[in-house]
Each structure stands twice: as structure tokens, then as C-alpha cells.
Amino acid sequence: MTGTRVLRAVRLLERSFLVLVTGALVILFWRLSPGWLNSQTVPFIIAQNAPLEVLAVGMTFSMISSNIDLSPGSMLSLAAMVTGLVVESTGSLWLGLLTALGLTLSVGVVSGYLVGRLQISAIIVTLATYIWAAGLATAINGANAIPITGSMFKYLNDGVDGWTWTILVVVVFVVAGQFLLHSTKFGYYGRAIGRSGEFARRTGVPVVRYTVYVFAFMGLAIWLATVLSISQLGAAQSSAGVGLELDAIVAVVIGGTRLTGGEGSVLRSGLGAVVLAVLSNGLSSLGLSDAYYDLWEGLALIAVLVVSVLLQRLVVRLEARRQVEHKRTSAPDLALQAA
Amino acid sequence: MAVNSPTLVGPGAPRLGTTTTEQAARFGIVLIAMVIFAVFALTSGPFATVSNMRNILEQVAVIGVVSIGETAVMLTGGIDLSVGSNVLLSSVIMANLNVNHGWPAGLAIVVGILAALLVGLINGVVSTAFGIEPIIVTLGTLLAAGGLGQIWLNNSWITLHSSVFSDVATVMPLGIPLMAWIMVVLYALGAVLLYRTTLGRTVYLIGGNRSGARLAALAVNRRLVAVYALSGLLAGVAGYLDAGQLGIISQNDGTGLQFSAILAVLVGGLSVKTGGIGRVEKTLVGTLIAGMIANYFVLQGVAEPYEQAAIGFVILVAVLTDHVLRRREP
DSSP states (O other): OHHHHHHHHHHHHHHHHHHHHHHHHHHHHHHHSTTSOSTTHHHHHHHHTHHHHHHHHHHHHHHHTTOOOOOHHHHHHHHHHHHHHHHHHHOOHHHHHHHHHHHHHHHHHHHHHHHHTSOOOHHHHHHHHHHHHHHHHHHHTTTOOEEOOOHHHHHHTOEETTEEHHHHHHHHHHHHHHHHHHHSHHHHHHHHHHHOHHHHHHTTOOHHHHHHHHHHHHHHHHHHHHHHHHHHHTEEOTTTTTTHHHHHHHHHHHTTOOTTOSOOOHHHHHHHHHHHHHHHHHHHHTTOOHHHHHHHHHHHHHHHHHHHHHHHHHHHHHHHHHHHHHHHHHHHHHHHHHO | OGGGHHHHTOTTOOOOOOSHHHHHHHHHHHHHHHHHHHHHHHHOTTTTSHHHHHHHHHHHHHHHHHHHHHHHHHHTTOOOOTHHHHHHHHHHHHHIIIIISOOOHHHHHHHHHHHHHHHHHHHHHHHHHTTOOHHHHHHHHHHHHHHHHHHHHTTSOEEOOOHHHHHHHHOOGGGSOHHHHHHHHHHHHHHHHHHHSHHHHHHHHHHHOHHHHHHTTOOHHHHHHHHHHHHHHHHHHHHHHHHHHHSEEOTTTTTTHHHHHHHHHHHTTOOTTTSSOOOHHHHHHHHHHHHHHHHHHHHTTOOHHHHHHHHHHHHHHHHHHHHHHHHHOO
């Protein structure tokens, strides 16, 4: 009986690990810099990291289908600069945003085709995009920002007590992502491809088409993140997305989705992004530079992974032991029956 | 993929390629390098001069050395993203110990290289012991090592004075900078290691068929740790060369270097699809091609972002060529 109780406790610990980490971080920073935590902190942190949270949703689908995507950061910068150029030359914000959407979706479709149809490693295809898109984004306007304003952006940054429309957009996107992942064919096939592409193909999953869908969905997420980034900065910046792809991957991995594919949760990825957001915001409230954020982000990534792997192994071992005990206790009954 | 078994047992398989595509796959990259060289020499006056060749060799040395380790790692089917930060970290440690703490240059360099080795060991141990994908673990060490290097730089830079550092760029045996010699020697050692030792053969086996290597009772995990440690060690050596070449250590040293190394490995024709196929001397050719392109763009006055955009497309072309060549293989 005690074995069952231990198992239940470890399982609970495994499941709530991320929430505990978030809580521990919040308490740590609250103790270290007393003025940090107030009624504005929570909405501010969520709104400030809106592009990251949106990208983490797309990245969950990428990684759950075993197709890691390194391009979102560079593509965000490029899409922002393209929006800026179109807005500058035509004066129409909507046309600019549409062009950007066309760009991110078409790059996603091409990448998906290269990965799904030609079987080229997703890491390599998206690494190439990561490099050329960053180059183009910087080249497009000589690394100068292009100011973009519009009534839509005012709405996005408007709200009550810091709870802006941006936050609503993020929450809706995360919830929609969770629904897509767990309640639709798209999510089901994506997970099947991640578990084993070959197996999925043999059981009749249109692997190529759904791989393209996964990359296109990432394109959509990149576009939405671009819109939120422009609204935050009031301008298109060629460095807007630098490093975001790595942050998004870290957020998804901390959220429990692994590159081996198959399992994961969009909500947990969102929580992973919040962990990074708290870390970043807390460290800067202590007056520490980005370098410290990098250091702790890297260490946190490895530590969280190691601990969660150890917890998983513990659960497996406890379950196996319980089964052995179960057999042992039920064995005499069988012996009696046989007699 | 069973048809690939001749290549799977190792690159030294004595079977000579018979079909044109096999020949192309074997020597194509050298040919491409020669064509690029010829085109650049014809279209740019200062390109094919002795001093510019010397420049190119000096410019590619750091990436070249890092690419040896990256080749070994990618042959096993893994990837090492941490090398860029590792170069920064090791050179910061060297410079810090030597300049700010008065350590003798030689000792400082050894400690810096050992630190890089340690990062590589962490990559190998964490990824094998806990079964975490190398790209994720090395992403973690990329962030952590880079952060640590920048913290120790303290938003500033360190100027080196010791000749032990600057010698790698200024001493020129036979008219070629010492750092280029070091790179060439390391490539020779890398070739011996990959083609003539148990570790090297195991690397190919792990990449070609990991579960097969396990079934053959090979110590897969221990070999993998060795490969990641080697990659770290070479990043440390590259950190020394980088410090010597620049004479100043600053925040952005090594940034994105991992992608240049991966690029060199891919242009060199390492198969990203099947693993276990690729040769380290081709990586050297890949490094030289990337070096020539970068150098040519500078000579032609092309802005750096355009150069970056072009390199991104070069990767795509290289990978697609790889795909076409390998699909035609009998």
C-alpha cells in the first residue's frame, strides 16, 4: 500500500513539476527584489513575451511531429521588415500584413515539402532559412527600423490594469492550439508522425501533406508573432526575432514536449514560455544583463530535463515494482485454484 | 538503405566507384571548389594573389578546426550547437587568466582548452546518460557557455599582449601562417582517428546503424561521450587560434560559428539523411569553399547581410544536390 502512495506522490510531482518551478522562481525573485511583484507584474510579463508564447505554440506542433524548426526568429524579423517595406511604399497596413502572411505561409509550405516529400532533415532545411532570412532581414533596409503605426496596434496595447488585448490574443491562440493538438485530425496525425513517420505512413496517414500543414501552421504562428512584435515596438525591426527560435524551443522542451515526438501539450509549452519570461524579467529586475539570462536559461533547460527524465524513470521503476508485488500477492490464490 | 552497406562499414572501403554519379559524389566537391576558384580568380583581380590565399587560409582556420569535431559528431547522427559559445568561453578564460591574473600564457591556454573539453564532456554525458537529444543538450550548453563567457568579459574586451597568442597569425613557416598549419595537422590527425582507429570506425557504425552497433556489443555511449568531448577539445583549440588571430577578445567572438561549421560539414557532402556517410577531408574542402565565398564577397564589396543570405541559399543547394546524387545511387 505504501508503494502505491509513493507512486502517486511521485506521479503528482512529475505532473506538477513545471508549476512548482514557476512558483519557486516567483518566490525567489520576490524575496530578492521586493518591489518586483505587484499587480502589474503578471500581465506585463505575459504581454512583453507575447511573440515568444505564440511561437511556442507553433514550435509544440513542430517538435511533436519530430520536425524541429530553427527558422521562426529570423522569419519573424524578415516578415516584420517586409511588412514595413510594403506599408512604407503603399501606405496600407493590411496589404503589408497580408504580404507578410503570404511570405511566412509559403516559406512554411516549401520547408514542409522539402522535409516531408524529399526527406531532408528538418534541422538542415530550417537552419538554411534561419541563415538566409536573417541576412535578408538585415539587408532589406540597411538594418534600420521602419516605424509602423495603426489603430489596430493601439487596440492591441489597450486594456484594463495592464491586461491588454494582446494577452487575450495570446490566450486564445494557446487554447486554440491545445484544442487543435488534442481534438482534431491535424493534431492526431501530427503526433502520429512524430512517434514514427514510417509507421504513420503505413497506417495510411498522408505524412507529406500533414508535414506541410505542420510547417504552414508554424508560418501562421510566426505571422501572428510578427504582428504582436510590431505592435509592441511600434516599428519593424530587423533584429526583432533574434534568438526567439531558441527561446521557443527551450520553452517547449521545458514544457515536457520532446524531440523524439509523439507526446506534448500546448498549455505546458505556454507555461514553459512563462517560466522563461519570469526568469528574464526577474533577472533584469535584479539589474543583471542578458548574459546572465542566457547562462540561467541554459542551465535551467538542462536541469529541468534531467530532473524530469529522472522522475519519469522513477515512475516506471515504481510501477514495475508494484506489478511484481501484485503478482506475488495474487499468486497463492492461483495456487489454491489449481489445487 | 541496405544498398548503402559498402559505405556503412567505413569510408576506407577499397571498392572503387564505377558509375558517374558515384564518381561525382566522391570527387564532385573538389571539382566544385576548383570551378569556384577559377571563376573568382577570373572575375576579381586581387583574389588569386599569394597574400590573399594566405588571408583565406588564416580566415578559415578557426572554423576549420571546429568543423573537424562537428564532422565526427554529425557522423554519429548528432549535432553540436555549443561550439560557437565554447570558442568564446575558452578564449575568454585564456585571456582572463593571462592578462588579468598574470598566469603564464601557456598555462592559461591549457586551462582554456580544458574548460572547452569539459563543456564537450557535459554534452556527451548528459545526452547519453539521460537519453536527451544532442540538439537540446548542446542548445543548453550553447546558452550557458555563451552567457558565462560574456559575464566574464563583463561588457568589455580584453587585449592580449603575449606573443604566444599572436604567433599563430604572425609566424609563417614556408610562408603560411602557423594557425593554418595547425588546422592542416589537426585534419590529418582527424583523418587518422576516423579511418584508422576503433573510435573512428565506431563513429561510422553508430551513425549508420545505432541499434546494430549496440547489438554488436560496442560501447556506444562511451564512444559518443568521447566524440562530444573531442568536439569540445577542438573548440578550445579554435578558441586559442581565434584569440591569437584577433588579439582582442570581445563579446561577439564565436557567435554563430556553430552554423558556419555545420555549413562546412554539409557542403563537404556529409549525408544528413542516412548518417554514417562523410569524410573529414571533404569538410576541409567545404570550409575552404565557404572561406573563398566569404573572401570574394568582401573583395567585391558585397555587404555582410547579403553574404549571409547567399550562404543560407548555398546550404539549400548543397543539401538538394546531396539529395539528387544519393537518390541516383544504385
